[in-house]
Amino acid sequence: MTAALRRLLLVWLGLLLLLAATLGAAFLPLGPAKPWIGYALAAGKAALILWFFMDMRRDSGLMRLATGAALLWIVFLLCLVGADYLTR
């Protein structure tokens, strides 16, 4: 098994473990922290997919900037919508 193959399989295993953790955490009595933990684990999965599967780890700054800009605008969208509904 080559190093690249082993790395991708390990990432996949990590993704499935994170999925199991996400599912398990949804059944724990975590109260208001529950959605935060669910989305934090989802963000962990997304980071693994972006970094290893989408190969961002080998990308130049320009590629990372283009990807990061999209994520930043989504964060703006969610923050502004949230600011509206939370302050009514």
Added chain:
Amino acid sequence: MGDRPLHEPFHQAERQEEADRLGMLVFLGSEAMLFGGIFAVAMALRLLHPGEYVTASSQMKLWHGTLNTAVLLTSSLLAALAVEAARGGQPRSAGRALWGAVALGLVFLGIKGHEYWLEYQEGVIPGLSNARFGSAFEQLFMNLYFAATGLHALHLIGGMVLLAIAASKRSAREDRQAVLIGNVALYWHLVDLVWVFLYPTLYLAGAGR
């Protein structure tokens, strides 16, 4: 073998490949923002009606959603393996991995179709003559659910077509730079990424109730 011709205005293969990848990433960024609108709607619904959102979400078929998450994560692995195989000069393995990802896409659609069928029988598909909802909010939630999963399924079908095209093109499989396979794989990973966030948004909010 498999050297791609240079197109204007590029004089170097590396620059051309970089531009191909950057173009794909910018397109995927616009796709991500399209789904961002759906997540913003979900957040607004949840902030306005926290209790009802959790109740409506608890009606979701949690195991269908969980299984489908595992299926998509595995298909993403196959897409990444296809890129690795093409770069390593193994066109046959690359083709097999791509067809494997297409097959898992079909499995995903099968599970999703079964879920939709169960929801049809329960009468919770908005707009159908047998639709009956426990509350007005439940109907709103189901609107969101079908808009989100429907849009995602359309992207999934598009991704499967792209994967199949890449898998059946010999020049793509033999390209050591994996330009086409690499960009198609990027699209497939985005379909996976969107689902990774749809899963807690739609399915997990009401789990354990």
